[in-house]
Amino acid sequence: MNGKITDIMQTAAPSFGVCRFDSVRDKLIDCRAKRLIPDNAKSVITAVFPYLLEEKIYENSNISKYAVVKDYHSVISERLEKACEKLREEFPDESFVCFADNSPIPEVYCAALCSLGVIGDNGLLITPDYGSYVFIGEIVTSLPCFGEETAAKGCLHCGKCAKACPSKALGSKDFGSCLSAVTQKKGDLSEDEQSLIVSSGCAWGCDVCQSVCPMNSHVKLSEIEEFILSAVPVVDADSPIEGRAFAWRGKKVIERNLALFETDN
């Protein structure tokens, strides 16, 4: 990667890589953000943002680790937008557009093509340093800045994630039954869905397929200040939802989930 791009990206994320836009062109997710992709897109600069904090923070936590920290959409967007501004100054004739999660880019696959890690059987990117406890964001650019591309590789295939999956969603390709998806679902939940949430002890998201993954033992903690300084591991009905990862579904959804634990006691 061009030295100037490396210098700029280092200010945004601890780990990043680049692949050809053509390698993901046929796999784009059909979403509204798709129209923001520059017409002349040539490369995707992909970055990972680790979010794992010290274990003691999670001791009494009632939400998934990814939701304990400040909403990653805003953290990643701010960091990548700053990088885009510097890149635009450096390469004024080129386009740079950043995305995070709400992205047409299949981020796990793209990050693997950028050599940032392997794709786990749990569908997540597993990085060598931070395991799967990373968020992914990317900059799509008209600048051709790719080098050698690696084929996207898999994990150890030990089967622990599929075996431990609380709803047995993994392996079934039934994304809707994934406990994380169930906690994010709007409206009424079936009795089975309610019991699933209660028995998990987790009112938002799910970490099971990540916590049993052997590739997640001995991983580095996050150095990202915005995450370290924003941890809220326990949520109740009075907790403000602004700036948290569950805000996008509205207060009713997290409140509904939290109420399940009250009736359980």
Ligand code: B12
């Ligand atoms: C929609 C979505 C979900 C949906 C999944 C529905 C689906 N169709 O995949 C739900 C709500 C279940 C979900 C849950 C989670 N998600 Co999510 N999600 C996404 C999102 C926005 C799009 C994924 C997508 O539609 N890909 C397109 C399809 C067509 O790709 P695919 O190659 O066919 O399959 C992918 C997935 O479907 C998955 N997969 C394959 N088989 C199965 C089977 C099951 C049961 C599930 C759940 C997933 C799964 O693996 C592939 C790689 O992503 C991405 C962001 C992005 N733009 O990529 C984040 C993203 C993949 N999610 C992320 C995270 C953090 C999570 C959770 C860990 C959050 C949590 N703790 O609860 C869980 C993990 C569940 C899991 N094991 O996948 C991160 C992953 C980071 C990483 N290290 O890989 C991403 C990249 C967001 C980000 N910017 O960081 N997610």
